[in-house]
Amino acid sequence: MKSKIKQIIKFEFLRTAKTKGFIIGVILVPLLFLGSIAVTAFFAAMSNDHSEEEITIGVLTNEQQSTVFREVVGMIRIMDWKIVESADSALLRQMTFDKQINGYIKYDSVAGYSFYSDNYTDLYVSNTINGIVHNVNRHNEISHSGLSEEQVEKILNPPSVNTYKLSEEHPETAETSDVHEESFKRQMCGMAFAFLMLMSVMMFAQNIGQSVLEDKSTKIVDVLLTSVTPTQLLTGKIMGIGGAGLVQFLVWVLMAVFATNNADVAAIGSLSEFLTPQLFVLSSLYFVFGILTVMAVYAAIGSMAETQQHYNQLVSGISIFTSLPFIIITPVTLNPGSTFSVVMSMLPVFSSSLMPVRIIAGDVPVWQLLLSIVILVGTGFMIIKLAARIFRNGIMQQGKDFKFKDIFKLMKK
Amino acid sequence: MLQLNHITKNYGSFRAVDDLSFTAEEGKIIGIIGPNGAGKSTTIRLIMNILQPDGGEILINGKPYSDEDSDQIGYLPEERGLYKKQKVSEMLHYLGALKGMTKDDCEHQIDHWLNRFGLTEWKDKKVEALSKGMSQKIQFISSVMHSPKILFLDEPFSGLDPVSSDQLLAVIREMKEQGRIILFSTHVMETAEIICDHIIMLNHGHKILDGTIHDIKREFGSDTLTLDITGNHSFLQGIPAIVDVRERGNSLNIVFQKGTDINALIVEIVNKAFQNGCAISSLKVDEPSLHSIFVSIAGDKNESEPQK
Numbered sequence: 101m102k103s104k105i106k107q108i109i110k111f112e113f114l115r116t117a118k119t120k121g122f123i124i125g126v127i128l129v130p131l132l133f134l135g136s137i138a139v140t141a142f143f144a145a146m147s148n149d150h151s152e153e154e155i156t157i158g159v160l161t162n163e164q165q166s167t168v169f170r171e172v173v174g175m176i177r178i179m180d181w182k183i184v185e186s187a188d189s190a191l192l193r194q195m196t197f198d199k200q201i202n203g204y205i206k207y208d209s210v211a212g213y214s215f216y217s218d219n220y221t222d223l224y225v226s227n228t229i230n231g232i233v234h235n236v237n238r239h240n241e242i243s244h245s246g247l248s249e250e251q252v253e254k255i256l257n258p259p260s261v262n263t264y265k266l267s268e269e270h271p272e273t274a275e276t277s278d279v280h281e282e283s284f285k286r287q288m289c290g291m292a293f294a295f296l297m298l299m300s301v302m303m304f305a306q307n308i309g310q311s312v313l314e315d316k317s318t319k320i321v322d323v324l325l326t327s328v329t330p331t332q333l334l335t336g337k338i339m340g341i342g343g344a345g346l347v348q349f350l351v352w353v354l355m356a357v358f359a360t361n362n363a364d365v366a367a368i369g370s371l372s373e374f375l376t377p378q379l380f381v382l383s384s385l386y387f388v389f390g391i392l393t394v395m396a397v398y399a400a401i402g403s404m405a406e407t408q409q410h411y412n413q414l415v416s417g418i419s420i421f422t423s424l425p426f427i428i429i430t431p432v433t434l435n436p437g438s439t440f441s442v443v444m445s446m447l448p449v450f451s452s453s454l455m456p457v458r459i460i461a462g463d464v465p466v467w468q469l470l471l472s473i474v475i476l477v478g479t480g481f482m483i484i485k486l487a488a489r490i491f492r493n494g495i496m497q498q499g500k501d502f503k504f505k506d507i508f509k510l511m512k513k
Numbered sequence: 514m515l516q517l518n519h520i521t522k523n524y525g526s527f528r529a530v531d532d533l534s535f536t537a538e539e540g541k542i543i544g545i546i547g548p549n550g551a552g553k554s555t556t557i558r559l560i561m562n563i564l565q566p567d568g569g570e571i572l573i574n575g576k577p578y579s580d581e582d583s584d585q586i587g588y589l590p591e592e593r594g595l596y597k598k599q600k601v602s603e604m605l606h607y608l609g610a611l612k613g614m615t616k617d618d619c620e621h622q623i624d625h626w627l628n629r630f631g632l633t634e635w636k637d638k639k640v641e642a643l644s645k646g647m648s649q650k651i652q653f654i655s656s657v658m659h660s661p662k663i664l665f666l667d668e669p670f671s672g673l674d675p676v677s678s679d680q681l682l683a684v685i686r687e688m689k690e691q692g693r694i695i696l697f698s699t700h701v702m703e704t705a706e707i708i709c710d711h712i713i714m715l716n717h718g719h720k721i722l723d724g725t726i727h728d729i730k731r732e733f734g735s736d737t738l739t740l741d742i743t744g745n746h747s748f749l750q751g752i753p754a755i756v757d758v759r760e761r762g763n764s765l766n767i768v769f770q771k772g773t774d775i776n777a778l779i780v781e782i783v784n785k786a787f788q789n790g791c792a793i794s795s796l797k798v799d800e801p802s803l804h805s806i807f808v809s810i811a812g813d814k815n816e817s818e819p820q821k
Contacts, residue, residue, distance in 0.1 A: 107610040115599070320594035323655070325563040327583050327611035496563055 104328050108336025109343065116307060116344040125303065130296075130352045155225060156182040158192040158204025168240050169207040175232045192216075205229060287433045290457035294429045296352050297383070297453045301391045302422060304345030305398040308337055312402030312495070313411050321495055330492040338395045345391055346384070353380070383456045385473065390452025393480040394422070396487035403494035404502040404510065417504035425453050436461035446472045448479035486511050514538055514574055515560070515663055515694050521568035522555050529555040531718040533569075537663075537711075539692045542685065544709030546699065546807065551715040553698055557665055560696065561588050573663070584613040587661030591668045591698075593648045595655075597641035601632075604640060605655055612659035622658040630654070630680060645672035653681060657688070664688060665696045670704060682708065702804035712803070714810065721810055730800040733809075737799040738767040740782070744791030752785070754778050764795075768805060 116122055159173055177183055184201055186192050192204040196218055202225050203217030213233050215226050242252050315321040324333055397418065405411035428450060432441040436458040445454040451472045458464050490510040494502065502510075515537040522530040530552045537543045547553050558564040560571060562578050573582050595604055602623060609619035627633045630650045635643060643651065649672045656664065666685070670678045685708065689695055699705050705712065712729060714722035722729060736756075740746075741764050749758050749767065755778075757768040769778055775798060786793050 104611055104613075107607065111607045115596070314596070318594060318596070319590055319592040320596065322558070322561070322563060322590050323588060323594035323608065324611070326561045326586055326588045327608070329580075496558070 105336045109340040112340025156201045158201040159185045160206035290460040294453040294457045300349040305394040308341045308395045309398035309402040386452040389480045396484040400487040400490035403491040516572040519569035520566045537694045541710045542695045544705040544712045547715035552718040585662040587656035587664040589656040589666045595640045608655040626654040663694045667698045706803040733801045739797045740765045741795035748785045
């Protein structure tokens with residue numbers, strides 16, 4: 101009988117992997133994913149790069165101009181921006197509308213500094229002017245306070261905090277690193293890793309649901325069940341299609357490692373230092389149990405459906421559970437050590453994707469790893485057993501209009 | 514030998530099969546017939562071990578069904594059970610492997626049967642490229658290539674032209690000669706009459722007929738004549754003993770009431786044909802057709818049985 105399961109595994113694996121859709125998915129999807137990040141980063145960088153832009157600022161001159169205001173205008177000139185001075189506000193206003201100047205500034209003793217522009221979204225100019233005004237005024241106030249140059253320098257350039265990451269391997273010395281940059285890298289890596297895992301799981305869960313639906317709607321299931329039991333069929337399908345999912349996931353990860361080793365992703369640099377063998381082993385374990393559990397659920401749902409529409413209606417009943425991990429990834433990535441993150445990474449629905457995020461983010465206590473694995477495996481077996489029962493009862497019933505609530509009826513022996 | 518002993522199957526409160534017992538022997542073709550909803554499909558699925566009975570037992574050679582017996586069963590479903598995107602050879606290899614065949618055995622049998630049905634050039638084509646008849650032949654190959662001892666054929670001639678039907682029939686008869694148990698289900702009574710040695714008729718989950726074709730026909734007596742006649746034969750409608758007149762090609766099938774004096778009826782028909790200027794070339798008393806037996810029993814039972 102075991103050889104029959106092997107036959108089903110082999111057949112379902114090849115049936116899934118030998119399709120154009122699979123090959124395109126394995127190669128194109130990560131390229132599209134990375135490409136979209138690169139394109140977005142490129143255009144964002146372009147829109148923030150004003151080095152080539154010629155900026156002209158109008159200055160409304162009046163009798164109330166202070167020395168400080170003149171200093172502000174002087175600082176603007178230092179930035180290689182052009183200045184157009186005029187006492188006529190109507191003229192400067194019209195020049196702004198005509199795009200001859202980017203906007204104009206004025207100063208009066210009541211309203212203080214004002215900058216006028218017709219552009220709401222490009223904050224570069226207004227933010228720069230704001231920064232200049234702030235710095236010039238602060239420097240001016242401190243300079244006239246009677247403090248020494250040294251004291252003024254300390255106020256204007258306060259000391260910063262050097263951040264260190266402790267390591268249990270070196271208790272007497274501390275690792276020194278640029279924690280902020282590393283933290284950002286780890287977050288990006290973790291998020292990307294979790295998305296790849298989730299996408300793989302969901303793609304192949306849908307795959308098995310559709311496969312079971314096809315078996316039932318084409319009546320081939322009757323032929324198959326003369327040779328194998330429903331449990332053997334379910335096992336073979338899950339392992340065959342799940343195997344293809346694991347291959348896809350590993351190819352994606354290897355592509356990501358290759359890409360990050362050979363090209364610095366903008367503002368991220370190499371990520372491969374976080375993709376350790378330990379991470380691969382643990383992630384594979386989480387991935388395998390996660391995908392097996394989700395696939396069993398989708399197979400059970402497929403066994404209840406008669407048509408594609410029927411299947412879609414039934415799947416919508418569990419869509420909240422399948423979409424929640426995508427939402428939770430971000431808060432867990434940003435704060436992997438919080439109670440929320442620890443608890444969510446223990447729950448079987450979420451641990452497959454969230455625990456690797458936490459592993460990448462930093463040291464996860466061994467007891468948490470072990471506990472999450474035990475919960476995942478134990479719950480996974482229970483869900484698979486119940487899903488198998490639903491599959492056994494559902495696959496052999498034809499012409500039934502099962503509703504989502506009928507799942508509980510089908511769970512009975 | 515296949516034995517069903519007091520088999521019962523319920524779907525909730527609905528009893529699909531009720532206390533069904535029969536025996537299927539080697540070297541016989543057993544027809545399982547009945548109207549829609551009679552319990553045929555459920556019975557088939559119980560025999561194929563797709564469903565488990567709620568009562569009774571199914572024995573193969575005196576022993577309860579075991580996992581090893583699945584390799585000895587071949588099943589041709591009414592609807593095509595093939596993956597459309599797979600190649601013919603891949604599909605047959607898969608189904609053969611699930612029946613415990615080795616790769617070499619599969620290859621040998623696939624080539625043999627494809628050649629037998631003239632489908633060798635379709636070996637590496639996808640199933641979706643096949644016509645309905647070709648798919649049916651491929652499906653048939655998948656059900657017999659592992660040399661099963663028990664073969665269930667559900668509407669095997671569906672979608673086949675007469676030449677292909679004859680090919681299939683020849684194979685079925687060969688298998689019968691080889692001592693296999695062949696269970697045959699169809700709605701086409703004429704086919705069942707030609708092929709089957711023994712008939713099990715179901716209605717509302719009960720067995721209402723069980724016997725050889727010959728015994729069943731003898732039990733129900735003759736009620737039809739076949740008449741070859743030229744001229745206006747509308748006079749036949751006026752003969753009180755005649756229940757129905759059906760045209761079958763160039764002949765007429767005349768159904769008469771049970772208990773009619775056949776000799777008197779023949780004399781009446783001949784006389785009236787002469788009076789109406791008709792010419793009779795042939796007149797034969799038929800055994801009752803399975804179709805008419807089926808209709809009379811199923812019709813009566815449907816009227817008398819309460820709805821479940």
